[in-house]
Amino acid sequence: MSENNLLTQKNLPVAIIGAGPVGLAAAAHLAIRKEAFVLLEAGNEVGSNMASWSHVRLFSPWEFNIDKAARQLLSSHGWKAPNNEDIPTGLEMIENYFKPLANLPEIKPYLHFHAKVVAASRKGFNKVKTQGRDELPFVLHVEKNGERMVVEARAVIDATGTWTNPNPVLSEGVWTTEENSLRNHIFYGIPDVLGKHKERYVGRKVLVVGSGHSAINTLLELGELKDQVQETEIVWALRKSKLKDVYGGQEQDQLAARGELGTRIQKLVESGKVKVLTSFYIQELKTKGSQIQVIGSHENELLYLDDMDEIVSNTGSRPDLSFLREVRVTTDSSLESTVELAPLIDPNVHSCGTVRPHGEKELRQPEKNFYIVGSKSYGRAPTFLMATGYEQVRSVVAALVGDYEAAERVELDLPETGVCSIQRNSCCDSEQSDQSPVTAEAVSSCCSTVTKPAVTKSSCWS
Known part of the structure; x- marks a missing residue:
């Protein structure tokens, strides 16, 4: 040809x-x-x-x-x-x-x-x-x-x-001139923090945006970098209101490595090495000299995050x-x-x-x-x-x-996540539930319209 x-x-x-x-x-x-x-x-x-x-x-x-x-x-x-x-x-x-x-x-x-x-x-x-x-x-x-x-x-x-084709950092989902002008300071994806991108983050103040497995992988590597260089600062901004929603099924997950990610990020957060901002919605980015100011809504008030050197966007x-x-x-x-x-x-x-x-x-x-x-x-x-x-x-x-x-014909068999949120009237409704996670077996018994459970998105799937 x-x-x-x-x-x-x-x-x-x-x-x-x-x-x-x-x-x-x-x-x-x-x-x-x-x-x-x-x-x-x-x-x-x-x-x-x-x-x-x-x-x-x-x-x-x-x-x-x-x-x-x-x-x-x-x-x-x-x-x-x-x-x-x-x-x-x-x-x-x-x-x-x-x-x-x-x-x-x-x-x-x-x-x-x-x-x-x-x-x-x-x-x-x-x-x-x-x-x-x-x-x-x-x-x-x-x-x-x-x-x-x-x-x-x-x-x-x-x-x-x-x-x-990544999503922008801004919570509204729109690209702005300001964000585009900061492309050299924003990494869209999963940087090689401990390898070829190490110099970009070592000893810097880094904001990680997102709550999926991509963000978790980034944060875990930044945590290791902070162990090497204490001056490295890590801030984690996510729109979710509850960190337990991010931790996933952990030991209940049929994919052990996926469950382990949740356990590891929970330990990192509890160690105090990461400053966490939940329910944080980014509204604006500004250049302040060689650094970035991030303006967002947090608990119904404007919050200003100053002196950011780098942003890692894991917003999907x-x-x-x-x-x-x-x-x-x-x-x-x-x-x-x-x-x-x-x-x-x-x-x-x-x-x-x-x-x-x-x-x-x-x-x-x-x-x-x-x-x-x-x-x-x-x-x-x-x-x-x-x-x-x-x-x-x-x-x-x-x-x-x-x-x-x-x-x-259906020829699909996938492992269970081991976690689901339950509301009073439905076991398959919004992730904003205030109830505790339950096993996938309990979910499948009450979500009668679901034939097979599917796995959550890999941190490294494109």
């Missing part, structure tokens, strides 16, 4: 956008079913988003991190699987799983790096035209090595994720929908998730982390044969894990090849 003409085949392939874990899994499922595909990756390597946090260890063991079809393909070429119980870092995922999979003869010829999809449409039609639309191929406009090319496909699987991310403007894609108005998933994953409703199994049916778009999968399908909801994405693409690929029985 030439660089200047990616596709000249009469039988058009399925185009996969993004060669992260879910995109690679989609390629593996298509390869096993002998279905033509092309895999387009904007970065210079597979798992390029994960490479940005390669130093972080996942909390899920290898058992949940390898797609079944990918394992089958790899094993057929003599690949030795890692121990199911070991917990990899992002780097180990890339080196021991993504790269061997990408180099297989069933995948490598169809994988293109530095291939950024900048627009998607139907051949000859814009978004408005309806008659005959479904019979036309998709066209993907791709920028590759400075040149614009067009890739035609019979179906599209968008697995681009959300990691490279959002899907990039800009290149999908000319295809008929709909998303939930609040979560920006796939519409059918929204009531299953809305964090305003589901504090249990419980998500009913779903597949091709829930992922369908008004544009026939166009699917958004992986963390992007969850929009801004924070409860995604790789195993969920693997099940999504298994079901989608089955439908694309006409195996509707397999598409409708």
Whole structure:
């Protein structure tokens, strides 16, 4: 397949956008079913988003991190699987799983790096035209090595994720000129505090914003840095009102490493090494010389945090929908998730982390044969894990090849979080509950509409 003409085949392939874990899994499922595909990756390597946090260890063991079809393909070429119980870092995922999979003869010829999809449409039609639309191929406009090319496909699987599109620090969710001007002092993601980014934080006053596992990983490393250099100051600002909501299931969590994160951050907070501000909503950032002033609402009053040297923003991310403007894609108005998933994953409703199994049916778009999968399908909801994405693409690929029985079948089994908030009238309502956490077994017995529990979002999932 030439660089200047990616596709000249009469039988058009399925185009996969993004060669992260879910995109690679989609390629593996298509390869096993002998279905033509092309895999387009904007970065210079597979798992390029994960490479940005390669130093972080996942909390899920290898058992949940390898797609079944990918394992089958790899094993057929003599690949030795890692121990199911070991917990990899992002780097180990890339080196021991993504790269061997990408180099297989069933995948490598169809994988293109530095291939950024900048627009998607139907051949000859814009978004408005309806008659005959479904019979036309998709066209993907791709920028590759400075040149614009067009890739035609019979179906599209968008697995681009959300990691490279972070939310702003401000609680209103809007980008401001002031925040953009401070980009050199704000890290969006999980910095390598004890490694290549150490000089940026050592002996500095650092504000960590966020309450998820990304923030916990950042804080734990900053705590170790403070042990080395006492002058390092750590401030943790989170919108949640109760720290116990952040600590999670701890020893009740079926993923021990995830439960341990909650235990470790609780010990760090109780040690007094971190100044914690709960129910803190950032309204404004200002430059004060070489430092940052953070202004926010705390207990119904304005609070000024002065003399911040650095900010680490762990406030989540959002899907990039800009290149999908000319295809008929709909998303939930609040979560920006796939519409059918929204009531299953809305964090305003589901504090249990419980998500009913779903597949091709829930992922369908008004544009026939166009699917958004992986963390992007969850929009801004924070409860995604790789195993969920693997099940999504298994079901989608089955439908694309006409195996509707397999598409409708559920093949997802995930560990329990071990924690959920209960209100007087409902056990699956808002995380603002004043009640104590209870076991997942109690949750499943009362949340009768939930078929399977899902795991909470990894601190290192993109």
